[in-house]
Amino acid sequence: MDEIVKVLPNFKKFNDYINNVKAGVSPIMLSGLTDSGKVHFAYSTLFYSEKPICIVTYNELQAKKILKDLEYFSDNVVYFPRREILAYDYLAESKDISYDRINCLNNIYNKKAKVIVTTIEAVSQEIVAKETLYNNIITLKEGMSINLDNIKVKLNELGYERCDLVEHVAEYSIRGGIIDIGVSSKSGIRIELWGDEIDSLRQFDIVSQRSTEKIKKVTIYPASEFILEDDIEKIIKRIETKSSKDEKISEDIESIRQGDYLSKIDKYFNSFYQKRETIIDYLKDDYIVFIDEIGKIKARSENIIKDNNNVIKTLMEKKREVPEALINLRDYIRFIDEIKKVQTIYLEKQDIGFVDKQSMHAKRNGYSFSYREVKFFRSSMDLCLQEIQQAKKDKKTVIILVGDKNNEKKFRQILDEKTKLNIDDIIIKNGELSEGFECFDFNLLVISAKELFSSAPKKRKKLSQEFKQGETVIFSDLKVRRLHCS
Numbered sequence: 001m002d003e004i005v006k007v008l009p010n011f012k013k014f015n016d017y018i019n020n021v022k023a024g025v026s027p028i029m030l031s032g033l034t035d036s037g038k039v040h041f042a043y044s045t046l047f048y049s050e051k052p053i054c055i056v057t058y059n060e061l062q063a064k065k066i067l068k069d070l071e072y073f074s075d076n077v078v079y080f081p082r083r084e085i086l087a088y089d090y091l092a093e094s095k096d097i098s099y100d101r102i103n104c105l106n107n108i109y110n111k112k113a114k115v116i117v118t119t120i121e122a123v124s125q126e127i128v129a130k131e132t133l134y135n136n137i138i139t140l141k142e143g144m145s146i147n148l149d150n151i152k153v154k155l156n157e158l159g160y161e162r163c164d165l166v167e168h169v170a171e172y173s174i175r176g177g178i179i180d181i182g183v184s185s186k187s188g189i190r191i192e193l194w195g196d197e198i199d200s201l202r203q204f205d206i207v208s209q210r211s212t213e214k215i216k217k218v219t220i221y222p223a224s225e226f227i228l229e230d231d232i233e234k235i236i237k238r239i240e241t242k243s244s245k246d247e248k249i250s251e252d253i254e255s256i257r258q259g260d261y262l263s264k265i266d267k268y269f270n271s272f273y274q275k276r277e278t279i280i281d282y283l284k285d286d287y288i289v290f291i292d293e294i295g296k297i298k299a300r301s302e303n304i305i306k307d308n309n310n311v312i313k314t315l316m317e318k319k320r321e322v323p324e325a326l327i328n329l330r331d332y333i334r335f336i337d338e339i340k341k342v343q344t345i346y347l348e349k350q351d352i353g354f355v356d357k358q359s360m361h362a363k364r365n366g367y368s369f370s371y372r373e374v375k376f377f378r379s380s381m382d383l384c385l386q387e388i389q390q391a392k393k394d395k396k397t398v399i400i401l402v403g404d405k406n407n408e409k410k411f412r413q414i415l416d417e418k419t420k421l422n423i424d425d426i427i428i429k430n431g432e433l434s435e436g437f438e439c440f441d442f443n444l445l446v447i448s449a450k451e452l453f454s455s456a457p458k459k460r461k462k463l464s465q466e467f468k469q470g471e472t473v474i475f476s477d478l479k480v481r482r483l484h485c486s
Helices: 012-022 035-049 060-073 095-109 120-124 148-157 232-242 247-257 279-283 294-317 332-339 357-364 381-393 405-418 465-476
Strands: 028-031 053-057 077-080 115-119 138-141 171-175 178-182 187-194 197-205 211-215 217-220 288-292 343-347 371-374 397-401 427-429 436-439 444-448
Touching: 012 028, 012 035, 028 357, 035 053, 035 060, 035 288, 035 343, 035 371, 035 436, 035 444, 053 060, 053 120, 060 077, 060 115, 077 095, 095 115, 095 279, 115 120, 120 279, 120 294, 120 332, 138 148, 138 197, 148 171, 148 178, 187 211, 232 247, 279 332, 288 294, 294 332, 343 357, 371 444, 381 397, 381 405, 381 444, 405 427
Parallel strands: 028 343, 053 115, 053 288, 077 115, 288 343, 397 427, 397 444
Antiparallel strands: 138 217, 171 178, 178 187, 187 197, 197 211, 371 436, 436 444
16 A cells, blocks of 8 residues: 555544545535645545546646646556547547547446546537447357357447458457457457357457467457447438438438448437437446536636637538537536536635535535645755655654655665665655645655756757758748648
C-alpha cells in the first residue's frame, strides 16, 4: 500500500467520509483541496471503498494533468476523450481517439476499468447504448466448434478490418486454419483450428508475431463504437422518412447502402441509433463519479453549447444538413440530471456558493479540508530541506517523490550531508506528481522533488537575419488550399 494513502485511516474525519461513501451517501462535497490533493482523495476513495471511480473535469488540459497524477497511484487508468463530431462528409477523427474511447467502454463493460478520466464535453455527447454495443460480442473456448464464415461476418460487424497480417489493433487475418485478431495496440488473439474445432487459443505479440500465453477462453469486444443497431435497409428507411428528398441525401443513402456509412453516422445519428445514452449510463451501476470544480464545468458546458449553436447556425446559413449528433449534444441541465443516477462526489478548491440544487445538497454532506500546494523548482534545494526539517519537527509524515532511482540515491546523499535528520524516518519514493501538497488534517507532507534534479533548459540559438528573411520568403510562397466539402 502506498504511504500517501496508508496514513488516512488514522484520522476520524477520513473514516467518517469513507463510511458515508460505503453507505452510498450522495452527493458529497470535498472542499479545500489542491489539484494533486483531489487526485489523492479520489484514489484513496477507490482504495478504501473498493468502488471504481470516474473523474469528470472541465477541459482536456486538466484531464491530462489528472491522468498523469493518477498514474503515480495506479497503472489501471483509462481516458475517455471527446469525439470530433463531423460537420462535413469526411472522416477526420484520430484513430488514437477512436481506440481510447472504445477501449474505455470495453473496460467498463468487462469491469476492468478501475479509474476513468473524462471531460464535460465527452460526457455531453450521446453514444451508442450499451445494449446495442455489446449485443454481438464473440466468446470463444478451446474445443468449441465454429463456423468460419459466421466468424468473419461477426468480426466485420464488431468493427474489425480484414488484412493479410495483423499489425494494429482492430485488424484480423485468416491464414489457413489460423485466425489472428488484434485486440490491443500490443497484443492479439491467435485461434488455431483443426477443421471446424478450436484446437488452441493463444495471445500473440503484434510486433514479433510470436505466440505467448496459452488461454482457455476469450471474449472479443467491439473494435469500434459504431456497431450497427439495425439492418442497413431499416436505417435507410428511417432516413428517408425523416429527411427531405434531395440529390445530396440520395447520394448519402447510396453510400450507406454500399457500406460507406461511417462518415454519414453523425449526420443521421438518430436514424442509425434510436437507443442513445451517455457514458454516465455506462457507469451508473458501479462507479463513483467525481466532479472536478462544478463552477468551471458549468461555464465550460455553457460555452460548448454556445459554440455548438454557432456551428449549427453557420451550417444552416450555408444550406447544409445539420448533423443530428450536433443537435443531440446535452447541456448542463441534462448533465445534472444524468449524474443523479450515480453516486457523486464534488471536488473543490474552495467552499462554493450556489451553483445548482445538486451541488447545494452535496454541500450539506460536505467535508472541508486544509490542503496547500508545495512546489520546489531547480536551485531551491535549500528551501526544500528547510521544509522537510520543519515538517519532521512538527511530527508530520514526510514523503518525497524523486522521479527515479538515480534521483533517489542523490537525494539520500544530500539529506545525509546537509541535515541531521534520520533518513529512515523519511519516505523517499520513485515516481512524481505534478505538484506536492501538505494536508494539515492528516499531518502529511508530500514533496514532488523531481524538478530539483532537472537540468537547466538549453538556450535557443538566435536566428540569423538571413535565415529570418529566407523564412519569410519561404512561407510567403505557400498558398492556402481550400477544401470544398459537400
